[in-house]
Amino acid sequence: MIFLRRAVMVVLIRKSVSLLAPLSKNCCRSLSVTIRDEDKNVADTIGRKRFPKRKVALLLGFRGTNMFGFQLQASQPELRTVEGEMQAALRRAGVVAQENIDDLKKVGWTRAARTDKGVSAARHVVTVKLELEDDDIEKAITQINAELPQDIRVFDAVRVTKGFDAKRSCDRRRYVYMLPHCFLMSLDELIALFSRITGRDQARILAFRQQIIAAKLGGIHVADTWSLTQEEKQCLAHELASYRASAASIEQLNHILQAFVGTKNFHNFTAKIQSTHDSAMRYMISLSADDFSVPLKEYPEQNMHWLRLTVIGQSFMLHQIRKMVAVAAHAARTSRVPNIESAQAIVNGLTDPKRDVPLQHAPGEGLYLGEPLFCSYNQFKSDDSIGRHQLKWEHDHPKFELIDAFRRDVVENAIIQDGSPAALLPFIDHLWHILLFGFRLSPDDHIELCNLDARDLIALHGDATHQ
Structure with missing residues (x-):
């Protein structure tokens, strides 16, 4: 319904332009560009197949050597950050609502911690609302990783409660x-x-x-x-x-x-x-x-x-x-x-x-x-029977070897530099x-x-x- 409303707005704007003869050429040219952009956005939104949104916790790791911290720098968007890379990858992968991706809050983005310039993470957790085709989480992970640079990897995605906040639900942090x-x-x-x-x-x-x-x-x-x-x-x-x-x-x-x-x-x-x-x-x-x-x-x-x-x-x-x-x-x-x-x-x-x-x-x-x-969340909120698994990745987890290899070979090796x-x-x-x-x-x-x-x-x- 919202997309239909936007399409109607474009039509109304087009009709209004024909009545604006007294306006200068520059102003009309500006309006024309705006209309073309709006046409494109509506076409992209209407033409793209939509899938159900699922709030998930993404487990990711990154090497922070060439990063200016984790958090997106609004005042200096040219600085390379983990959030900036993730935002771009999510947009290109097409796994989030495209009309909302410019504002991470609108896609349910929360982070468990912030890291300073140059600091890496073996494991970090963020939340995001993914649009999942056939509820296929592994496919979404593959799509995101395909758009990410090699120094950032998404390892897992776990369904979480609607009220889950990566920062507030985090009991403790291990550095x-x-x-x-x-x-x-x-x-x-x-x-x-x-x-x-x-x-x-x-x-x-x-x-x-x-x-x-x-x-x-x-x-x-x-x-x-x-x-x-x-x-x-x-x-x-x-x-x-x-x-x-x-x-x-x-x-x-x-x-x-x-x-x-x-x-x-x-x-x-x-x-x-x-x-x-x-x-x-x-x-x-x-x-x-x-x-x-x-x-x-x-x-x-x-x-x-x-x-x-x-x-x-x-x-x-x-x-x-x-x-x-x-x-x-x-x-x-x-x-x-x-x-x-x-x-x-x-x-x-x-x-x-x-x-x-x-x-x-x-x-x-x-x-x-x-x-x-996430000790309290794991104890009181997780429920395997409905696919809401615990947020922990220990030795018995099927992805443990993949996650630990990244810690050893990428994160720690960036520090010890192969001896x-x-x-x-x-x-x-x-x-x-x-x-x-x-x-x-x-x-x-x-x-x-x-x-x-x-x-x-x-x-x-x-x-x-x-x-």
């Missing part, structure tokens, strides 16, 4: 951070290695630090003479590639990961959120670190050692996980957490709403979204900044400079003056 063992190297070891490769000993590093502080606090531009050259970073990467952290360091890392569990005020672990704001309170469910290794690309008889940090929480703020990882790693490399009590003391200080501590964050290259979890030392370059930059600018694990730590952010410099001015 993974891939951490190289060299990230836990002690400060003494780091200073010795960096001094040998770069020729900058500890005294020179401290001199750099003092020059930067003095210049920054005086509002003077400082030449970037402290950055590592590309050649230096490559040499360091080869030296660090086969490094293996001690069991004691990994144990200390796990101590502080465990100390993050529970509901805490994470105002120091994000940006622009005051400790008094409700959103600063976040519930962490579990954190753990698992050891694994891959053959070193250039020397296959040796291994490159990594830790897979798994973080499960109800929800997360911007930079939160990366700052948690940075804190945990620095506590381990400085042997500050020999037991769970000492780890708890550090976390309590950093989550104290009355104390502000500028924190660095670990490189974004190590982070990816593992999966959103290439080049995978360590972002982490080397972070380690150098720690040596140069320090890292505060407590409000009482007197370190002149935490990073080069101007606000942090102002906050640390008092510390710098009495060092």
